[in-house]
Structure formats: structure tokens, C-alpha cells
Amino acid sequence: xxxxxxxxxxxxSPKRDWSxxxxxxxxxxxxxxxxxxDVRAYLLKLPPERQLNRSWQTMVTDITTAAEHGNMLDLTVxxxxxxALRH
Numbered sequence: 001x002x003x004x005x006x007x008x009x010x011x012x013s014p015k016r017d018w019s020x021x022x023x024x025x026x027x028x029x030x031x032x033x034x035x036x037x038d039v040r041a042y043l044l045k046l047p048p049e050r051q052l053n054r055s056w057q058t059m060v061t062d063i064t065t066a067a068e069h070g071n072m073l074d075l076t077v078x079x080x081x082x083x084a085l086r087h
Contacts, residue, residue, distance in 0.1 A: 022034060043063075
């Protein structure tokens with residue numbers, strides 16, 4: 001009698017830790033962002049048309065990866081670049 005084929009298990013994505021600190025705090029519009037949670041909250045408050053901007057989408061991917069894998073993240077340059085591009 002043939003053995004049943006085991007079901008394929010989907011790989012679970014790692015638990016995200018939004019409390020991880022940034023490598024360096026970021027000053028944005030009078031607020032200091034110190035953790036991935038701070039950056040995420042800031043990005044989620046953006047108007048929809050800004051959230052679709054490619055540079056902002058890249059930052060969302062970067063902070064999600066950092067939250068999942070524990071990478072220290074220095075977003076100073078991307079934030080400054082994105083800020084300059086919107087003006």
C-alpha cells in the first residue's frame with residue numbers, strides 16, 4: 001500500500017518586531033522617529049498618493065524586512081531623499 005503524500009507546509013513568515021530601534025533616529029516634520037514602529041506609523045499616515053511613490057514603497061519593504069529579520073536599519077538617507085523628491 002502506497003504511503004500518502006505529505007501535505008506541503010507553507011513557510012511561515014517570521015514574527016515582526018516593530019519595537020526594534022533604528023541605527024540612528026530620524027527627524028521628520030518635528031518628530032523624532034526612533035523605532036521601526038515610529039517609521040511604520042509615519043508611513044501609514046501619509047496620503048494615498050504619497051504611499052504609492054516608489055521611494056516610499058522601497059522604505060516600506062525595508063522596514064518590514066528589518067522587523068522580520070532583525071536587521072539594524074539606517075533610513076536617514078532614504079528619508080532625506082524621499083523628502084527632497086516630494087518638493
